[in-house]
Amino acid sequence: MSDVAVLAENVDVVYTGRQSSKRALDGLNLSISPGVVHAILGPNGAGKTTFIRVATTLLIPTSGRVSVHGLDVVRQAGAVRDIIGVAGQYATVDESLTGRENLLLTGTLYGLSRDERASRAADLLERFDLVDAADRPTKTYSGGMRRRLDLAASLTGDPQVLFLDEPTTGLDVRTRNALWEEVKAIADRGVTIVLTTQYLEEADALASRISIIDAGRVVVEGTPAELKSTVGEEILTLIPVDAHLLGNLAEAVGGEIVDGTVRARTKRHGVTNVLETALAVGPLSSVTTTTASLDDVFLAYTGHIAEEEQPPAPTSRWGRRR
Amino acid sequence: MSTMTRPARTARPSRSRRFITDTLALAGRSLAKFRRNPQAIVFTIVQPVMFVLLFRYVFGGAIETPPGVDYVNLLIPGIVVQNALFSAASASVAISDDLASGFTDRLRSLPTARLAPLTGRVLADTLRAGLLVVVIFIVGLLVGFRPEWGPGLLVAWLLLMVIAFGFAWIAVAIGVSVKSPEVAQSAGFIWIFPLTFASSVFVPVSTMPDWLAWFATINPVTQFANATRGLVLLGEVDSAMGWTILWVVIFAVVGGFLSIRGWNRMTRA
Numbered sequence: 001m002s003d004v005a006v007l008a009e010n011v012d013v014v015y016t017g018r019q020s021s022k023r024a025l026d027g028l029n030l031s032i033s034p035g036v037v038h039a040i041l042g043p044n045g046a047g048k049t050t051f052i053r054v055a056t057t058l059l060i061p062t063s064g065r066v067s068v069h070g071l072d073v074v075r076q077a078g079a080v081r082d083i084i085g086v087a088g089q090y091a092t093v094d095e096s097l098t099g100r101e102n103l104l105l106t107g108t109l110y111g112l113s114r115d116e117r118a119s120r121a122a123d124l125l126e127r128f129d130l131v132d133a134a135d136r137p138t139k140t141y142s143g144g145m146r147r148r149l150d151l152a153a154s155l156t157g158d159p160q161v162l163f164l165d166e167p168t169t170g171l172d173v174r175t176r177n178a179l180w181e182e183v184k185a186i187a188d189r190g191v192t193i194v195l196t197t198q199y200l201e202e203a204d205a206l207a208s209r210i211s212i213i214d215a216g217r218v219v220v221e222g223t224p225a226e227l228k229s230t231v232g233e234e235i236l237t238l239i240p241v242d243a244h245l246l247g248n249l250a251e252a253v254g255g256e257i258v259d260g261t262v263r264a265r266t267k268r269h270g271v272t273n274v275l276e277t278a279l280a281v282g283p284l285s286s287v288t289t290t291t292a293s294l295d296d297v298f299l300a301y302t303g304h305i306a307e308e309e310q311p312p313a314p315t316s317r318w319g320r321r322r
Numbered sequence: 323m324s325t326m327t328r329p330a331r332t333a334r335p336s337r338s339r340r341f342i343t344d345t346l347a348l349a350g351r352s353l354a355k356f357r358r359n360p361q362a363i364v365f366t367i368v369q370p371v372m373f374v375l376l377f378r379y380v381f382g383g384a385i386e387t388p389p390g391v392d393y394v395n396l397l398i399p400g401i402v403v404q405n406a407l408f409s410a411a412s413a414s415v416a417i418s419d420d421l422a423s424g425f426t427d428r429l430r431s432l433p434t435a436r437l438a439p440l441t442g443r444v445l446a447d448t449l450r451a452g453l454l455v456v457v458i459f460i461v462g463l464l465v466g467f468r469p470e471w472g473p474g475l476l477v478a479w480l481l482l483m484v485i486a487f488g489f490a491w492i493a494v495a496i497g498v499s500v501k502s503p504e505v506a507q508s509a510g511f512i513w514i515f516p517l518t519f520a521s522s523v524f525v526p527v528s529t530m531p532d533w534l535a536w537f538a539t540i541n542p543v544t545q546f547a548n549a550t551r552g553l554v555l556l557g558e559v560d561s562a563m564g565w566t567i568l569w570v571v572i573f574a575v576v577g578g579f580l581s582i583r584g585w586n587r588m589t590r591a
Binding site: 096 | 423427431
C-alpha cells in the first residue's frame with residue numbers, strides 16, 4: 001500500500017509544433033492522497049487536461065515523473081491502466097452500441113471473464129439508473145444518461161483511482177447536480193477521485209482538497225476552507241437606519257455605496273474595528289458579513305476570473321483543443 | 323484502507339490471448355456499428371450495384387471484348403476488386419472518427435491490448451469486404467454473369483479478402499496520420515479512383531494510350547482483377563496471382579509499419 005495515490009514531480013509537457021511550441025505543464029508538482037476527492041481547478045488552457053492525459057498514460061511527459069500508487073505512468077503504463085478509470089468531458093461511449101454492450105466491451109478490454117463482465121454490467125446499469133435504457137443504442141440517450149454511462153464504464157474495472165476530466169462541462173444544472181451525487185457516492189466507496197474543473201462551485205461541492213493550477217503549475221493548494229481563509233477577507237454589508245448617513249458611513253469605514261448599502265472589505269480580525277467605526281457614525285439597521293468565496297481565491301491566484309464557458313471542441317489526439 | 327480491499331480478479335489471460343480477445347471484441351464493435359446503421363448498409367450496397375448496372379447496360383455495349391467473351395463476365399470480377407478496396411478504405415475514416423471523438427483515448431486508457439484497436443478494425447473491414455463481394459456476385463448473376471462453378475470461386479473470395487486486408491492497413495496508416503475525419507474522408511478515398519479506373523477493371527488495357535497502358539499494366543489493381551478473373555472464369559491460377567500476393571504483402575507490411583509507428587507516436591507531446 002502506498003501513502004500517495006497520485007504523485008507528480010516536476011512534470012513538464014511541451015507540445016512541439018512545426019512553427020511554435022507550447023508549454024502546457026511547467027514544473028507541475030502534485031501529491032494526491034488515497035481516498036479523497038481532489039479537485040484540480042484552473043482556467044481553460046491551464047494544463048488540467050494535459051495533466052489528466054499524462055496521469056492516464058495517454059501522453060508521455062517531456063520531463064518529470066508521474067506515478068499512480070507507486071506505478072510509473074510511462075514505464076509501468078500497463079499496470080497503471082489496470083487500476084485507474086477515466087471519464088471525460090465527452091462521454092466516450094459508442095453510439096451504435098447499447099448501454100449494456102458498451103459496458104460489456106469495456107469489461108472485455110479489462111480482461112474480465114464472460115460471467116464477471118455480465119454481472120458487472122448489470123450492477124452498474126442498476127447503480128446508475130440505466131436499467132430501462134440498457135438495451136437501447138446510446139445514440140438515443142440524453143446528455144445526462146451518456147455521462148452516467150460514461151461514469152459507469154469508467155468503474156467497470158473497479159479502479160482505485162478515478163480521473164474525471166471536467167465531468168459536468170456543458171451539462172444543465174439539474175443534470176450536473178445529479179452527477180455530483182453520483183461522484184459523491186463513488187467517493188464514499190473509498191475510490192480516490194481526481195477531478196478537473198473550471199467551476200469553483202464544483203470544486204467546493206465535491207472536493208476535500210483543491211489545487212489551483214495556472215499556466216501549467218500549481219499556484220496554491222489546500223482544503224476549500226484553507227483556501228478561502230488565505231485570501232482572508234470578510235465583506236461587511238451595512239445599512240444605516242438614517243439613509244442620509246450613507247455617504248458619511250462609507251467615508252468612515254472606507255467602503256463603497258452599493259444599492260443603498262455600504263460594502264466594506266476587511267481582514268477577518270478587523271471586523272470589530274469596522275463595526276465600531278460604523279456605529280460611531282450612527283445606528284445600523286442591518287449588518288451582514290460574507291467570507292471570501294473561492295471565486296476570490298481563484299482571482300487572487302490566477303489573476304483572472306473563473307470563466308463560465310461553453311464546452312470547447314473535443315481535444316484532438318494531440319491533447320490540444322482544436 | 324477500504325480502497326485496497328478489492329475483490330480478487332480471476333487470473334489474467336496471457337498477452338497473446340488478450341490480443342486475440344480484444345481484437346475480436348473491437349472487430350465486433352465495428353461490425354455492429356455498420357450493421358445497425360441502415361443508411362451505411364444501403365449506400366454500401368447501392369453504389370456497387372449502380373456501377374454494375376451502369377457498366378453492364380450503359381457503357382458495356384461500347385466496350386470491346388475478346389471474341390466469345392461477354393463483357394459482364396469481365397466486369398463482375400473487376401467490380402468486386404474495386405469494392406474490396408472501397409470497403410478497406412473506409413478504415414481511414416473510422417480510425418479518424420474514433421480519434422476525434424475521444425473513443426480511442428478511452429481504449430488506450432484501458433488495459434486494452436496495444437494494437438487491438440487497429441487489428442480489430444482491419445479484421446472488421448476485411449470481413450465486410452467479404453460480405454460485399456458476395457452481394458455483388460449475386461447481383462452479377464442476376465444481370466447475366468456466368469462464372470466457372472468450382473473451387474476457384476472460393477479461392478477468389480478468400481483472395482479478395484486478403485486484398486482487402488492488405489489495403490486496410492494502408493487505410494489505417496492514413497487514418498492515424500491525418501488530423502481530422504474530414505481529411506481522412508478525402509485522403510482515404512481519392513487514390514482509389516485513379517487506381518481502379520486506370521486498370522483492367524472496366525476496360526481492356528490495350529485500348530488505353532501507351533503511357534496510361536504502361537501504368538495500368540503495373541497497377542496492382544490490374545493484377546488483382548486479372549488474378550480474380552482467372553479464378554472465377556476459368557478456375558485457374560493466373561500469372562497475375564504472383565504479383566497480387568507480392569503487392570498485398572507490400573501493402574500490409576508498409577501500411578502496418580506506418581500504422582503502428584503513427585499509433586505509438588500518439589503518446590508523444
